[in-house]
Amino acid sequence: MTHPLANITWRTLSGPHARHAIGSRGARRYAPGFSPIVGFEDPQQPDFDTLAALCEPSEQFHCLEWTGTAPASWQIHFEGTLLSMIWAANTAPDDDAFDAVRLDASHAAQALELAKLTRPGPFGPRTIELGEYFGLFDGGRLVAMAGERMHAGPLHEISGVCTHPDLQGRGLARRLMSKLIRRQVGRDETPFLHVMNHNAGAQALYRRLGFRDHREVAVRVVSRQ
Numbered sequence: 001m002t003h004p005l006a007n008i009t010w011r012t013l014s015g016p017h018a019r020h021a022i023g024s025r026g027a028r029r030y031a032p033g034f035s036p037i038v039g040f041e042d043p044q045q046p047d048f049d050t051l052a053a054l055c056e057p058s059e060q061f062h063c064l065e066w067t068g069t070a071p072a073s074w075q076i077h078f079e080g081t082l083l084s085m086i087w088a089a090n091t092a093p094d095d096d097a098f099d100a101v102r103l104d105a106s107h108a109a110q111a112l113e114l115a116k117l118t119r120p121g122p123f124g125p126r127t128i129e130l131g132e133y134f135g136l137f138d139g140g141r142l143v144a145m146a147g148e149r150m151h152a153g154p155l156h157e158i159s160g161v162c163t164h165p166d167l168q169g170r171g172l173a174r175r176l177m178s179k180l181i182r183r184q185v186g187r188d189e190t191p192f193l194h195v196m197n198h199n200a201g202a203q204a205l206y207r208r209l210g211f212r213d214h215r216e217v218a219v220r221v222v223s224r225q
Contacts, residue, residue, distance in 0.1 A: 004152060004153050005084055005155060005192060005215075007039070007040075007065060008064070008150055008155070008157075009037060009039035009063070009064050010028070010039035010040060010041055011150075011152035012149075012151060013028040013029070013030065013037075013039040014039070015152055017030070020034055023051070024050060026041050026050040027039070027040050027041070027046065027047040027050040027054070028054075029051065029054050029061060030124070033124050034124050034127055034129070035062075035121075035122040035127045035130070035149065036060060036061050036062060036122050036124060037061060037062050037063070038062070038063045039064075040063070043065035043066045044066065046063075046068070048071050048073075048074055056224075057223065058223070059224070060077055060221050060222065061221065061222055061223065062122045062219060062220070063219070064219055065217060065218055066218065067218045073224060074223070075222065075225050077222065078219075078220065078221040079218070079220045079221075080196065080197065080218075080220075081196075081218060082194040082195065082197060082216070082217045082218075082219045083194070083203060083213060083214075083215075083216055084192065084193075084194055084213075084214040085195065085206055085211040086155075086190060086214045087181060087209070087211050087212075088211070089209075089210025092181055092182040092185040093178035093182060093209060094178065094182070095178060095179045095182045096178065097136070097175040097178065097179040099136065100135065100136055100175070101135050101137060102132065102133070103128045103133040103135050103142075103147070105128075107135060108125050108126065108128060109125070110135075111128050111133065111142060111145060111160075112124070112125050113142075114142050114143075114144075114164060117165070118165070120160050120162040121159060123160060127149070130148065131147055131148025131156070132147060132180065133145060133146070133160065134146060134147065136175070138167065141164075143163065143164040143167045143172065144162065144164065144173060145160060145161075145176065146158060146160060146161040146162075146173060146176035146177050146180055147159060147160045147180070151189070154188065155189070155190050155192050156184050156190070156191060157191075157192055157193060157194070158181070158192070158193045159194075161173050161177060161193075173205065174205060177205075177206075177209055178209065181209065192211075193206060193211065194219075197216060
């Protein structure tokens, strides 16, 4: 039986987030303004012909699970490995982020600025519309955030976790993630996330929060030449 996390990008873009996506059978992507992520119906036989009509040559997209050779008209800018992790604790953590603010369109510019500074993964000016995003502020400045992105069935991704370099080490990311985990568990959802395979510090935090390793997933950044 196929695990619900298998090809989660396609399941999301053709399911719960279809309203935020463009494309058709074979290839879909988040619409411009959202996270630059593409999904293929079959990641090992990706439909680049369909995708080519959906993007500009200057656009770079993240894609998961595809490991084959790039077509002549496409180039690979980065390839690496993500660790997929699923929350498996018995009890949801306490929510001690009572000062967290639910982010909306009025916070989009600050959220994008923080994402560009900290690089938590593919992020666009409308990414915070994909789920619940919460942020912590210091004197009106957004200094930490975390939110939700892909989901299918009961699985819901925690994403965009980042803290301004000036305030790292104060537990801000942990507090925001605990809030999201508790809210998702309260909705009978199972949190999951992706983290770069070499980011041992983040992985250690996530394990302390109750996540367990699921599997390694190939990730690439590609663009049309």
